[in-house]
Amino acid sequence: MPPIGIPAKRALPAKESSLFKELLNLYETRQLKKGLKTADQILKKFPEHGETLCMRGLILTHMGKREEGLELVKKGVRLDLTSHICWHVFGLIQKGEKNYEEALKSYTQALRFDKENLNILRDAAHLQTQLRIYDSLVETRHTLLKLRPTLRQNWIGLAVAYHLNGNLKEARNVLEHYESTLKNIPDYDVEHSESLLYHVRVLEELGEYEDAISFLDINAKSRAIVDRVAVMEFRARLLSKMHSADAEQAWQPLIEQNPDCYDYYRGFLSNRGVDLDAVTDETRSKALQCLRDFSTQLPRANAPRRLALNIALGDEFKELAEPYLHSGLRKGIPSLFADIKALYSDAQKRQVIEDIVELERTKSEHPPQPDSSEPSTYLWTLYFLAQHHSSLSHHARALELLDTALTHTPTLPELYMLKARVLKRSGDPFGAARCMDEARLLDLQDRFLNTKAGKYRLRAGLVEEASEIFGLFTKKDAASPGADLEDMQSLLFLTEEADAHLRNGSPGLALKRYLAIQKVFADFEDDQFDFHGYSLRKFTVNPYFGLIEWEDRLRSHPAYVHSAIEASQILIRLHDDPSLATATSTSASLTDAEKKAKKKAKKAAQKVQEETKKAAGNSANEDKGLEPSPAKDDDPDGIKLLQAPEPLERAAKMLHPLRTLAASNVAAWIAIYDVAIRRKKYVQAVKALSSAHVLQADYPELHVRLVHCKRTVSSLPEPLAAPVGPVVTSTITKLVPDEQSLELFNSQYLQQHSGNARAVLATAKASRLLQASQEEVENTLFTVLNPDVSFDIKTALGGLALLNEIKSGRIEEFRTACDARFELATIFKPAGELSALRRLALEADFAKVDAEKQEVIS
Template identity: 60%
Template sequence: MSKKTVAPKESNRYLSSKESSLFKELLSLYEAKQLKKGLKAADQILKKYPEHGETLCMKGLVLVHMGRREEGIELVRKGIRMDLTSHIVWHVFGLIQKGEKKYEDALKSYTQALRFDKENMNLLRDVAQLQTQLRLYDSLVETRYMLLRLRPTARQNWIALAVAYHLSGNLAEATKVLVEYEKTLKNVPHYDVEHSETLLYHVRVLEELEQYTEALALLDVSAKDRAIVDKTAIMEIRARLLSKLRSAEAEHAWKVLIEHNPECYDYYKGYMSNQGLNLDENPSEALVILREFSRQLPKANVPRRLSLSLASNEEFQALAQPYLLSGLKKGIPSLFVDVKSLYVDHAKLRSLQDIAESIRKDTTPDPSSAPSSTSTEPTTYLWSLYFLAQHYSYLSEYSKAMELLDLAIAHTPTLPELYTCRARTLKRAGDFFGASCAMEDARLLDGQDRFLNTKSAKYRMRAGLIDEASTLLGLFTKKDAPSPGADLEEMQSLFYLLEEGDAHQRAGRLNLALKKYTAVQRVFDDYEDDQYDFHGYSLRKFTINVYLNMLDWEDHLRSHPSYIKAALAASRIYVDVFDDPKLASNNVDGGGTDAEKKAKKKAKKAQKEKEDAAKKAAATAPTTSTNEDKGLDVPYKDDDPDGMKLLSSPEPLTLAAKLLQPLTTLAPNNIDVWISIYDVAIRRGKHLQAVQALARARALNPEHPELHVRIIHAKLSASTIPEPIPSPSGPVFTETLDKILPEDISLATFNSQYLQNHSTSAKAVLAAAQASRMMGTPLQEVEDLIFTALRDEVLLDIKTALEISGFLKKIKSLRVDELHKALDAKFIMSTAFKTPEELAKIREAVLTTNASSGNDRPDNDTMPVENETELGRVEAGGSA
């Protein structure tokens, strides 16, 4: 009887030659994604060596790829316990953790693997990518240096080391690496894109080192040798370097750029800067230069537009008249958006209004004369009406804007822009239902236009017609998606998530609002995770400059307005729930009307049936499907469809603080951010953080109404602290708060002085009322104070009026109906303050109109190609 070979007890890594070959085959099968065969090979090895750690880990990895995640991870953990000194088991565990987005844990696993295999190229590359993802640039330099030492013939290793030095701030070493790399190159062909990108990167590093002469020399030599392909980049960098060197050639270089692209603002600003001119400080000299450019480039729009920003008085009038007339003759829809920034100067505003009115008067068609087929006056008249309607709508003169739009629609009833302007005007006036109907009229003029479809859905949400908006959005989303909203969320449509979140919040459905705001946060998390693959890809493809720009963009990712808006809205909900836990229990059924609740139950039942059917189909699927690679990344699983877990979180303030934390550095000039940080910090007992937030907000705008309320809140909170705040936080808190509001000024005096100083501001009246209520002022006095906002001399807009109404409801005032009646009389065009019965009738009328218009899905085969990406235009163009 032959003696059986047994693995030593001290090692579970021993395999016989047959199983060792089988294990190598397992690795190859995994690399080739032949999962079913790989699983079979692993089972063969484990049949003889059931405690072989590396095979257990590889089998677990294969199972994870096949979608059997829990089973696979358990096997990986078991494999690690069986062989703690194998680099393979730690590498596999790192792969699993990386798929779960646990980058710090994955890096620890990879570092552990490197302890047992220090020169493994695959491990080192993965470690370098994780270090870049985590911004551990000093460690990245060491890893990249090791990779270069192991394989100096690989070009990307040289570039990767230079980039690592660059990211760590050591530009001198980055330059040395690039010089040494370029010495190794031989027989580089002309127009080699990868080499071109490397040279441009080398020039960039030299420029950042302020070695302008060397950078210019390298650029000129490379351009002459046709080593750099991008001609525009050559011209831009050359002009910039010549300016920094104060060379006489710089002026010519900027002129060449302007002739190359006369519609680029940066080129004109670069030319002015080279001449030593600041557009704000030297407007007269800059105007002379811009006038010369306008003469040389008569078709260029930029020098004429820049001139409008610099000119004043009669000179502005002379320049603005032909500019507006040209835009109106050409029928440029965005003309008003183009000149709107000039409205900060009241004189320019009046001048533009007079010019537009004059053009309108001069082009008004004479009904007694026959129209000429060659005349441009009818279209000029139409676009002048459109421009003026936008103008008066912007100035809150809604009746005048509507009159002009009626004239324009009577003239040309088929122009969608007229109806979108009507919708915007009605929205600003407070008639959200009328705005929705107007935007629907625009949509019906071109049913295949995704932009108009999206805008109509957006306005329906603002009118509270969420289900109807979802139906409309479904015209252009996937037919097989669970819902239009699910498809839009998958497409990371920020405008949709924010608008629906706002709509739910206005309706009091805080759970669903919080769900949408959290989805926005998840979109930005995805953006952050998506950069991982580019750490390797960009270096392989030598797209270095774009890659560095991307890293900088990712570092400032959460400064995006959509994230800021979602974070602030979500944090306010968390604060409200903390102050009043009943809000969470009131939303336990999801909120909404009885019809909405029934529809929600029906949708849940349908979703459950769909999931059961999917599970049944998966169970009866053919075995060949086990070879499908489902990837390592953990798919997002929504186990809180109604957002109730979010709303009922035991630590709402912790979640709010996590949302706001990135904004302390990325949005330091946003006063709303600091006010929200104060709201969260003071409730968490972080008194020092709270008072610092108040100080930052006060530095930005000491008269801000919300800040006024928070200062009084902070003083009241400080007086109710049961025990003194321990040092060193306590003295700093007290000292800073006393600087903001000295002890010798009473809260009542502070509040009355603020109200006197801002007696014509409705927001200030609201802030004073909120502060009074906080100080225990009787309800009747607070109500009387609120009603002073209705006086004629007080500037009151729809948004503030709605906030005042919300405040009265919050303090359970019995005069809400009286306020609504007064506001309804004050805002004649608004429907926001109608009685519930009147609103129900208006809503029913809108729903009837929408139903009769029809929402048939457009034929995608006949959809114009140019509209394929129109769904995102609303986000790029901003809120309308």
């Protein structure tokens, strides 16, 4: 007869029961092989014992047999639906697969049958935090505290749960109860110190500044809080919020300790009624005087002098800018231009900076006395001026200055790097790649220079040649440099290679890389899971809240936004033209000469890599079985990704986070519209257009979508039913008046923005949507070539793409005109010349360079 309370199908005889306990212990100690044998012993006599089946399945998943293990766990759950062990194991499996919602359901089921299981409660709390289910988190933390009130982390866990749920008063009450129970606290207890600092944070967020400062001072004097810098920062911030006269004295030692922290100056000045981010005419003189005093008091500090440049105007700005720029040029600071570039939004300040640096160039070029100026000052002045003119699109002048600088000092890598950047901006990607390669040849062991060279080869579409450079610093036993960089979550590489594949006409490979970026961010999101427990165990609560806030806005990162938008555009093209899924790889579009050069370069690079591996063999790890071999890539060209079903649903899922996290990005709303209108989600579509219109009403691509939206809705076979129909109609009417025809709306937009090339291109696209004649579309587009239109390379490429789409007979005419307009650009050269430029880049003896590098390293 089974023990009371245990179902008959779960009960085991004494021998098997002790074996099952041993099985649990073997799993906990990770003795998997012994655990598997023990499970088999039990199942030999009781093949339908659900808990043993689940444990055997769990062990198999840890041994790499995931599919077999998962089937066993499911079978075990079906055989014993009332066992908390079965549901717990099922939850562990689902958690391992990052399926947090289903895992939490399994844990909830487990808690129905064992409400006081600490392990399950802790795991459930972590899952609730991961999924941001804070109401349930509070209940779980309450239960944990009731079960183990002597465990300090349970008190902090409940306070954090209340805090995350927005109930700061209850969080404060929990902390006060917790602190009242403490006895015999050891000196310099860091964990206790962190919990006290968290208490101060809660009081600050509640607005109880006096209580917070009193609590802070008491615990700081008693040495209960050991982080002295945190004490100073909290105290200064609290005193400023209290508008106390002692606030300045609190900020002063912080500034002296770290004189280049901008936040400290902001805090100091805020106490004087000055907002550094919004200085008014009334507060300007006060702020400048204060920053001057700090510059005198801390002569080696850069921050007060730089902040003063943001505030000063007119002659006062010139007076402050002259010593700042002269000091940077004399010291040869390469980042000086990047430091002051933000000031260029003010045309007057930009002109003053140019005048100062030009005067410095004249002085250093022709010093009154032979020893009155350092030669390096002249060099760095030329470098700064080249950056200045390049930022203003004066590329010819920038190149002229750089040639002068290279004649003066031909061994400075920064000059070649800047020349490459100028060539890239002027439309010569192959010249830029060659120039960046010259920079890296000056220091072959510099990873930064090699990385930049690889990046510029990607910009030129030389993907395999870029991979050769990246392979110099990645694992030699990796499947490929790209695979290793993907494992290392290199967003720079993944973004640049995806863009390169897209430019090369390989949407499959581009989509593959964009999805790899999406996976990186999914991994970032998963990585926080372990910190839900770790941060409470170690009492690092304040940094933990920073982590939670960062994770909540994770997908606002520019790399994610860019990849989501570009990937969605590829998927939209797939929906519009399913034949795109049969596209071949890029190698098919290369000429025979290019293929030969590519093959030669690849063969030479492989030889270098083999020699490197052989040379490094003695120091390599002999145990090759420690790490699993990488999974085989069964879709090297991304064709299967293109052929996957429901492209619009996949695109919508990628773009969903951008609705809240990239709400200020017009391009994101345009992408959201493109997907929604094709999914026939008309309310979502018009809301996206409204959001974009609020941000930038005259945005060119928005104009195209407005025309597209109204034309699409008006051409529906039947009017949209309520409540969708009235919402869509009223929203469109606000954006495009009913009394105007779309043709008139389009022509008026062109008249209003006739000097903007992007607006002209948008008008041509809209004319095509309105089924205007090909001649009309061409004539509209060709107005971008008028001398009074502000034309750029990106718009020119867009114009060429449009002409290709409509199969225009004037493509060559437009290309020739662009080639003449952009004299330094090579991307508008005839196909034969472009092929020659590409072949020249492919035939460069990259392998020789790599061999030289290996020789230098050895």
